[in-house]
Amino acid sequence: MTATSVEPTRRDFLYIATGTVGAVGAAAALVPLIAQMNPDASTIAAGAPVEVDLTPIAEGQVIKVFWRGAPIFINHRTKKEIEDARKVNVASLPDPQSDEKRVKSGKDQWQVLIGICTHLGCIPLAHSGEYNGYFCPCHGSVYDTSGRIRQGPAPKNLPLPPYKFLFDSKIRIGEEDAAKV
Amino acid sequence: MMSGHSTYQPQSAFMKWMERRLPIAGLVYSSFVSYPTPRNLNYWWTFGGILMFLLGAQLVTGIILVMHYTPHADMAFNSVEHIMRDVNYGWLLRYLHSNGASMFFVAVYIHMARGMYYGSYKEPREVLWILGVILYLLMMATGFLGYTLPWGQMSFWGATVITNFFSAIPLVGESVVTWLWGGYSIGNPTLQRFFSLHYLLPFVIVGVVVLHVWALHMVGQNNPTGVEPQSEKDTVAFTPYATIKDGFMMVCFCLVYAWFVFYVPNYLGHADNYIPANPSVTPTHIVPEWYYLPFYAILRAIPNKLLGVIALFGSIGILAFLPWLDTSRVRSAKYRPLFRQFFWIFILVTVGLGWLGSKPAEGGYVLASRILTFYYFAHFIIILPVLGWVEKTRPLPNSISEAILNEGLPLGASGPAPTATKN
Numbered sequence: 001m002t003a004t005s006v007e008p009t010r011r012d013f014l015y016i017a018t019g020t021v022g023a024v025g026a027a028a029a030l031v032p033l034i035a036q037m038n039p040d041a042s043t044i045a046a047g048a049p050v051e052v053d054l055t056p057i058a059e060g061q062v063i064k065v066f067w068r069g070a071p072i073f074i075n076h077r078t079k080k081e082i083e084d085a086r087k088v089n090v091a092s093l094p095d096p097q098s099d100e101k102r103v104k105s106g107k108d109q110w111q112v113l114i115g116i117c118t119h120l121g122c123i124p125l126a127h128s129g130e131y132n133g134y135f136c137p138c139h140g141s142v143y144d145t146s147g148r149i150r151q152g153p154a155p156k157n158l159p160l161p162p163y164k165f166l167f168d169s170k171i172r173i174g175e176e177d178a179a180k181v
Numbered sequence: 182m183m184s185g186h187s188t189y190q191p192q193s194a195f196m197k198w199m200e201r202r203l204p205i206a207g208l209v210y211s212s213f214v215s216y217p218t219p220r221n222l223n224y225w226w227t228f229g230g231i232l233m234f235l236l237g238a239q240l241v242t243g244i245i246l247v248m249h250y251t252p253h254a255d256m257a258f259n260s261v262e263h264i265m266r267d268v269n270y271g272w273l274l275r276y277l278h279s280n281g282a283s284m285f286f287v288a289v290y291i292h293m294a295r296g297m298y299y300g301s302y303k304e305p306r307e308v309l310w311i312l313g314v315i316l317y318l319l320m321m322a323t324g325f326l327g328y329t330l331p332w333g334q335m336s337f338w339g340a341t342v343i344t345n346f347f348s349a350i351p352l353v354g355e356s357v358v359t360w361l362w363g364g365y366s367i368g369n370p371t372l373q374r375f376f377s378l379h380y381l382l383p384f385v386i387v388g389v390v391v392l393h394v395w396a397l398h399m400v401g402q403n404n405p406t407g408v409e410p411q412s413e414k415d416t417v418a419f420t421p422y423a424t425i426k427d428g429f430m431m432v433c434f435c436l437v438y439a440w441f442v443f444y445v446p447n448y449l450g451h452a453d454n455y456i457p458a459n460p461s462v463t464p465t466h467i468v469p470e471w472y473y474l475p476f477y478a479i480l481r482a483i484p485n486k487l488l489g490v491i492a493l494f495g496s497i498g499i500l501a502f503l504p505w506l507d508t509s510r511v512r513s514a515k516y517r518p519l520f521r522q523f524f525w526i527f528i529l530v531t532v533g534l535g536w537l538g539s540k541p542a543e544g545g546y547v548l549a550s551r552i553l554t555f556y557y558f559a560h561f562i563i564i565l566p567v568l569g570w571v572e573k574t575r576p577l578p579n580s581i582s583e584a585i586l587n588e589g590l591p592l593g594a595s596g597p598a599p600t601a602t603k604n
C-alpha cells in the first residue's frame with residue numbers, strides 16, 4: 001500500500017452520512033431522557049416568590065422562611081453587628097465582598113440570606129461561631145455577621161436570594177428590584 | 182490449567198437433550214463442581230461466596246420491603262414505621278435489610294484486604310480486580326441511595342451533603358445539582374428517583390458479578406503463596422472442598438449477622454434517622470454510615486471544597502490503578518517482609534481515618550485526618566512503587582504442594598492428600 005489512497009466513493013459518503021444522521025438521532029433521543037430529571041412544572045410553580053412582613057422581627061432576631069425549599073434567613077441586625085461587618089478589610093476575605101453590597105442601600109439592618117452552607121449544603125446556626133455570625137455544624141465553616149465566609153471548607157459567602165422591598169416593612173423574595181439590577 | 186478439569190457428562194436422556202440445546206448444566210458443573218481451586222486456600226477466600234449470599238439476601242428482603250414501602254416524601258417515613266409495627270415480620274425484614282447492608286460492607290472490606298495482602302490484583306488478574314472496584318463503587322452508591330429511603334433526618338441531610346459534592350464541579354456544578362435533585366432542594370422528586378435507582382443498581386451489581394466471576398474463571402484463583410498452580414497436584418475440585426469451606430464460613434458469618442439483627446439492630450445506624458426529615462434543621466452532628474467514614478474523613482481533612490471532593494473520589498479511584506502502582510513481581514505478602522508491615526500500617530491508617538470520620542471536624546481531629554490522609558495516598562503513590570524496587574523478597578516455593586510440604590505436612594502423613602477428582 002502506498003500513500004495514494006483510494007478515491008472516496010459514493011458508498012463511503014453514504015456510510016458517513018448514515019452514521020452522522022444516526023448519531024444525531026441518538027443524541028436527540030437523549031434530550032428527553034436527561035431533561036425529565038430537571039425541575040418539573042409543578043416544582044417551578046411552587047418556587048414562585050413569597051412575601052414576608054418584617055414588622056414582627058425584633059432587632060437582634062433572625063427568622064427563617066422557606067423559598068424554593070431553601071431556608072432564607074432574615075436577620076434584623078443590631079448596630080454592633082453592622083459595625084462588625086463593616087470594619088473588616090474586604091480584600092483580606094476569602095470571597096471579598098463589602099457588607100454594603102450584601103444589603104439593600106438604606107436598609108443596612110435587614111440582611112436576607114440563603115441559609116445554606118456553600119460547602120455541602122447544611123444549614124448554619126445563626127448568632128454563633130467566632131464572628132458571632134453563622135456557624136455550620138457539619139464541617140465547621142464560620143461566617144461573619146454579613147454571612148461572608150471567614151474560616152473552614154466553604155468556598156463562598158452565603159448567597160443572597162433575589163428579593164426586593166415592597167415597602168419599608170415588607171419584602172418579596174424571589175424577585176429582584178427591576179430598577180436596581 | 183482451565184483445560185485440565187473434567188467436563189460434564191449428562192446422565193439422563195432429558196439432560197442429554199438439554200445439553201445439546203442449552204448447555205447450562207455443563208456451565209454450572211464446570212464452574213462450581215469440577216472447577217479446580219488451589220488446594221491451599223484459607224478462610225479469607227470464603228468471602229466471595231459470602232458476598233454472593235448477601236447480595237441474594239438484600240435482593241429478597243429489598244423486593245419484599247418494596248411491597249410495603251411508599252416512595253413519597255410525605256409518606257416514606259411513616260411507611261417504614263408501618264413496616265416496623267404493622268407488617269407481619271416487617272421488623273425482621275427491615276432489620277435484615279439494613280444490617281445486611283452493613284454486613285455486605287464488612288464482607289467486601291475483608292475480601293478487598295485479602296486481595297491486597299496476597300497480591301491478587303497483579304497480572305493476570307487486573308481486570309478481575311478492576312471489576313471488583315466497580316462493584317465496590319456500585320455498592321457504595323446503592324447503600325447511599327437506600328439510606329435516603331426511610332426519609333429521616335440522616336437520610337435527608339446525608340443526601341444533601343453527598344449530592345452537594347457535585348456542586349464542587351466548576352461552572353456547571355449548581356445546574357448539575359438541580360438536575361440531580363429535580364428541584365431547588367432535596368425533595369420528593371429526589372426521593373422518587375433515588376428509589377428507582379436503589380431498585381435498579383442491585384441488578385446492575387448482579388450483572389457485574391457475573392463478569393467478575395467470568396474473569397475469575399479465565400485466570401483462576403490466586404492463593405496464599407501467590408504461586409500459580411503448576412499441576413493437578415496443586416488443585417482440588419471446587420465441590421466438595423471449596424463448597425464445604427465456603428458453607429462453613431457462611432454459617433459463622435450468619436451468626437454475626439443474626440447477632441446484629443436480633444440483639445443490636447440499630448447499633449450501626451443513627452438515632453437521628455428515627456426523626457422525620459426536616460429541611461429546616463440540620464442535625465448537629467452529621468455522620469455517614471460507618472462504611473463511608475474513612476472517605477468522609479478524607480473529604481473533611483482538605484480545607485478546600487473542590488480538592489476535598491477530588492481527594493474523596495481519588496481515594497477510591499486509586500484502587501483501580503493498584504495493579505500498576507505495586508511494582509513488585511512477588512504477589513503474596515507472605516514472601517514480602519516489608520510489604521507485609523506496610524500492609525498492616527495501611528489497614529490501621531484506614532481504620533484510623535474511619536474513626537476520625539466519626540468525630541467532629543475540629544482541632545486535633547482535623548490535623549490527625551490530614552496526616553492519615555497523606556499517608557493513605559503515600560501508600561499507593563510512594564510506598565508501593567518504591568517497595569517493589571528496594572524490597573528483598575523471600576524465596577518463592579516452586580509450587581503450591583512444595584510450599585505445603587515444606588511447612589511440615591508431608592503428603593501421606595494423614596492419608597493421601599486430596600487431588601483433583603478425575604471422573
Ligand code: HEM
Nearest residue numbers: 239240243244246247250275279282324327328330331383
Ligand atoms: C446491593 C444491595 C443493597 C444494599 C446494599 C441496600 C442497602 C439499603 C440500605 C442501607 C437501606 C436503608 C435501611 C434503613 O436504614 O432503613 C435500604 C433501604 C431500602 N431498600 Fe435496599 N439495598 C440493597 C438492595 C435492595 C433491593 C434489591 C431492593 C428492592 C428491589 C431494595 C429496597 C429497599 C427499600 C424499599 C428500602 C426502604 C425501607 C427501609 O428503609 O428499610 N434494596 N437499602
Ligand code: FES
Nearest residue numbers: 117119120136139
Ligand atoms: S456543609 Fe457547612 S461546613 Fe460542610
